[in-house]
Structure formats: structure tokens, C-alpha cells
Amino acid sequence: MGFQDLSKQQKTVSRILVNALKREQLAHAYLLEGPKGTGKRQAASLLAQAYFCQNKDRENIEPCQKCVNCRRILSGNHPDLVWVKPDGQSIKKEQVSNLLKEFSYRGVESIKKFFVIEEADKLTTQAANSLLKFIEEPYSQTIAILITEHAHQLLDTIVSRCQVLTFIPLSKERIAEQLMGKGISEPLANLGAALTNDIDEAADYCGDEWFAKARQLVIQLMEGIMGKSHSPLLMVYDQFLPHFDDIRKMDIALDFILYWLRDVLSIHLENEKDIVYIDQIDLLKNQALKSSMQQVTGRMTAVLAAKKRLGANVNLQSVMEQLVLRLQGGSHHAV
Template sequence: MEWNTLAQRQPYVVKLLTNSLKKERLAHAYLFKGNKGTGKKKISLHLTKAYFCRVRKDSEPCGECPDCKRIDSGNHPDVHLVKPDGQSIKIEQIRQLQKEFSYLGLESKSKAYILEHAERMTNQAANSLLKFLEEPGQETIAILLTENPQQLLDTIRSRCQILTFAPQSQNELIEALTEKDYSNQLARTAAALTNDQAEAEEYLNDEWFVIARKNVLKLGEELFERPQRALLALHEYWNPHFKEKQQVEIGLDLLLIWYKDVFLTQLEEEHSIVYSDHQNILSVQALQSSQSRVRNQMLHILEAKRRLNANMNLQLLMEQLVLRLQEG
């Protein structure tokens, strides 16, 4: 993988890092923050290759020298990857890292370490790392990866150059998912719920989610075509499937997408709808409903989501929502 390829996803981050490499002005510590699936680890490894490669051209590592190949294979003696041991990164792991760095570099004077999920350090580990960051070696580079930078000590954040990784766009995510042989319809649905590829794949690999989508589409049709059956539909197939609070929340998000699709159809923006496999009924509903009615229906769902977080009875919540959606 080259910087040009990585720049397609993270142009700002790549430009800053390649400029620093060309000018030989890399920081001694970086904090890469961003959602899962934004390329933090890929870019950290490519940066490490560029840092160690002795025959790189401008900012691009050669990919063929012993340093590049060892980093690719994960066994470079002077590059250390630290991951949580169980739920956290423990002080013993940081001490071991410091011990490794006290030795002379086996291949060169340079050393690098990458901390995955840096926010999961215990307080002891974080304070130990802080001393390490305050007294960096002459040719040491540290890269901390995190999805939750606010959970890191302010003092650690202040000693790193912070780079923010942009989330994946919805279209990019749909393309990435369909390349992995997920159906376009399911990929579009998952991408409407999250811009995190790993989370999207969790949804798509879960048969519960596939059935949830079908049930929500069925309820959307019932509410429009046979509103008098909607309460019965809750007892037939909604309540048995959406049993827990988290499941109901996903169901409400999927139902909200239905009404957003109706609204987009009214605005003649059909290219943006998620449930394109139900475009016919969406078009009929868009014609027979006013925009203000559809807006109110979306507001009712958002209100139900708010009440859900207030620990309301799940069945009562859905019954009240269905009645409000029928009224418009």
C-alpha cells in the first residue's frame, strides 16, 4: 500500500505526515484519533515503514528492504506493537516496553512503538507512559491509536501531535461492504446506521439484523396500507423479535429510515433512499402523504427514542408510537 492509496481515505492526515517525512520533521509522539475502520493502524504502520526505510524516496518507503519487509511481517526487532491485555493495557506492558527501549537498537538507532486502544491504559500504565513520553529517546517515535481521546490523560494528549481521522463516507462504506459480497440492500441499511465498517459488518453477519430489517419494512407497509392491523403486527412479529432495549433502539432507527425515505421521495431525491427495494410503496406513500405529516411521523420516532432512554416499558412505548404514527 502506498501513501497515494491511503490518501484517498485520509487526505489531510497523509499530507501532513508526508510533508513531515520530506522535511525530516516527524514529531516524537502522535495521537491518531478516529472511529474504527478509518485506517489509523494502516497509516501508523506505513509511517513506521517510512521512518525505518533507508532507501525511501521522499516520503514513500521502498517496501522491499529488510526493514520494510520485517515491519510488514510484524517481526521487526525495533518496532513494538502494544495491545490491551484483556480489557486494558497494564503497567507491566509499559514497563516491558521501556525495558526493550533501554537496549540499543538491533538494526539501527531508531525505535518505534504503536499503542492500540491507548485509552484502555490503566491509570498506572498511563502515568508510566507519561514519563516515557516526557523523556523520548533521540530517535524514538510513538504512535497512540484511540477511538476515545477524551479518556486519555490531558498530560498525555498535550505531549502528542494529534491527528483526527475523518469517518468513512456512506458511499465509501457501501462500496467496501459490497466488495466483501454483502448485498447492496443490506449494505445500504447497515451504512445508514453506522459509518464504522467493523460495526456494519457485525450487523450484516447477524441473522437477527437481517430479520429485523424485514420486520421493520413489514411494519412500515402495515402502517400505511393497513393501519388498523399495526397494533396486532406488534404482537405478531415486532415484540417477539425486538425484546431488549438495544434491539428496540435499532428497530426505531430502521423505522426512522423508512419515513426518511418517504420524505426523500417527496423531495424527488430517490437516489438517496436506503430501502430502494421497496421504492414502489415508498412512492405511493410519498404521493398520498403531506410533507408535514411525514415530518411529524419522524418526530414521533425521535421522541420514542428519547423515551426509550428513560427506561419506559418497551411494549407500551411501541403501542403509543404506533398510535401516533397512525394519527400522523
């Protein structure tokens, strides 16, 4: 990944870092904060490459990814770059002091140092304090990157000494695009992107056979409910409930049903660019023809009610039975 890639997802963050690199005015400490899956770790690695790269200059700050420094960072063994992760529940003072000791005694390559602290919200107060003292040494050529999903849990004294870079959630389009870049089909990528804005989580879902089968079953169910070609309840007993056999899975099923109905609504609204089930467009159009917008939104309300019952620990079979009846009820009134 280069700064060009970073700027596609995190425009502001990329601009701030590129400007600082061009002016050779990097801050001593950055706090990379924002939700999971927004590219914080990749950005930290990119900045480290840009910091150590032997082939960059002020004109072109993109790291070359070929020199010995870039390659050592990419393979995770650059001696002057250290990643710290919580040891158990917290990042303890010993972890930080060992790191600092290592930095001062190590057979050093240069006076440049770079460290990255993941889950920085788990720094103990003592660990944070010794870190701060280090960051603030005036002669220090050390860059500290703190990464967190919970910036509000960090001590004010830490946050105030860092330049805060906020990572925003990726757009659905961007996530789907990245998933397709990994070889995932568009219909599955759309669904993964609809379900989560964490790119790693979305990729895990899409790579799982369970997920593709889940999608097929939901399409089949919606076809049955709206088309009445076969008994949807029978299908629920035979295939649906065995596949969605716990609350978490059933919650995903209900989300899939909701996206389906939202797609039908999008067709009513002539907003086809937001369609998730892109390969089912004919079926969706057919269902939009057969039901009014009011009926579709009524069905969406029924799905939300089912999600709520799920949260209240009602048994899965009864949640689905009631939902199917309510969804079918909607079509009886079709004009």
C-alpha cells in the first residue's frame, strides 16, 4: 500500500502525513484512532516505510518498497521498528521500559527509531507515563504511533501529546470494491459490505462457504414467500433453521432478508445503484411489481420486530414462523 491507496480511503489522514513528510516535519507521536478495519495498522507500516526508505526524497515521499529498509519493514524484521501489543489484558510498564531499553542499547543502525503501540487504550498509567517521557525527549528522532479503537479510554495527558489522526469507516462501495479485488464475486462482496464496515471481517465472511449458502437460502426463502411457488415454512424447517442454528447466525439471516426488502424498495424508488442482490435483479423487479411500497416497508418492520424478538431470546423457530406469516400476510393485500 502507498499513500495514493491510503488517500482513497482516508483522504485527510493521507494528506496530513504526506505534507509532514514533504516538509520533513513529522510529529513525535501520532494517535491513529477509528473503528476496526479502517487501515490504521497499514497506515502505521506505510509511515514507517516512508520514514526509513532509502529511495525517497522530498519530491517523492512514496516508499519504494524495494530497498533493504522497506523490505525489512514489510517482512516484519526492521531492527529500529518495534510493534507492541497488549500482553494479556494490558500493556504493562515493563513492556514499555524493555522496549525503551532495547532502543537505547541495541546495536543501532541509525538514530532513527519508530514504534507502534497497538490497542494503546490498554496502556497502564505507568506504562503511558514512561512512554510520554521518552516521546518528549527533545533530541529524540523517535516516532511513536499509538493505535486505538477507543480513543476516549486513553489518558488526556497522552492524547494531548499526540497528533490525532481519525480514521473514518470505509464506504460500502469501497469495501465491496476491495473484496472484489480479492477475487470475491460482486453479489457476495455486496452482501459482505452491507453487513459490516470492517474490511477484514467482511473478507472473512465472504471466504466462508456458510455465507454463500446463507445467501442462497435467503433468496430461496424470499422467492417462496413472495411467489408462493412452494411452502416457505417447510423450507424454513428443512433448510433454513438447520443453517441458521444460533442467534448470531439467525441475526445475519434477518439482515439478509432486510437487504432483500430494501432492494425491492430501491427498485420502487428507481435507485438501482444501491442494489445488494445485484444478480437477482429480475426477481427483485418482479417482486416490486407485485407489492406496493407500503407493503414492502411493512415487511421491513416485521423483520426489525423479529430481530428484536431474537434479542429477547425467543426460540429461533418461533421467530421465523411468526416472521414468515407476517411477510406472507403482506402479499395477501397485493393489488
